[in-house]
Amino acid sequence: MTGNWRCTLDVKGRLAVPSKLRSELGERFHVTKGAEGCLTAYSDESWREMSERIKTYPSARQRVLRRMLFASAATCEPDAQGRILIPKELRDYAGLGKDVTFIGVDESAEIWDTAKWEEFNASLTADDLAAALDEI
Numbered sequence: 001m002t003g004n005w006r007c008t009l010d011v012k013g014r015l016a017v018p019s020k021l022r023s024e025l026g027e028r029f030h031v032t033k034g035a036e037g038c039l040t041a042y043s044d045e046s047w048r049e050m051s052e053r054i055k056t057y058p059s060a061r062q063r064v065l066r067r068m069l070f071a072s073a074a075t076c077e078p079d080a081q082g083r084i085l086i087p088k089e090l091r092d093y094a095g096l097g098k099d100v101t102f103i104g105v106d107e108s109a110e111i112w113d114t115a116k117w118e119e120f121n122a123s124l125t126a127d128d129l130a131a132a133l134d135e136i
Helices: 019-025 044-054 059-069 088-094 114-123 126-135
Strands: 004-008 014-016 029-033 039-043 074-076 083-085 099-104 108-113
Touching: 004 014, 019 039, 019 099, 019 108, 029 044, 029 059, 029 088, 039 044, 039 088, 044 059, 074 083, 088 108, 099 114, 108 114
Parallel strands: none
Antiparallel strands: 004 099, 014 083, 029 039, 029 074, 039 108, 099 108
């Protein structure tokens, strides 16, 4: 998944998922807490793969990861208008306001409060990119 889209969260906590992401995430996908205070959306397939990877960790680490990711996760099926309901717990975790940004991050998508995303994105430098590319 690649790209970014600005969207609006309505007063009921519903968010229209961009059509390109809906087609990549599938008819049913999972949203949970992500790093740096965003939410992460996984397709069913990616969700299952992550669950299998977690099983390879030592049991103490498995418990922590399962509690962090699965206990707060929401299974989402977009309605006829392409909207999903983001549960209050997840909205609060990510500090989602009215303006929200979806970003594609390879095998998943992230959901950010737009102001938070702009702040995070602005903090990245050309040196950060160069260092990341050197690792590849």
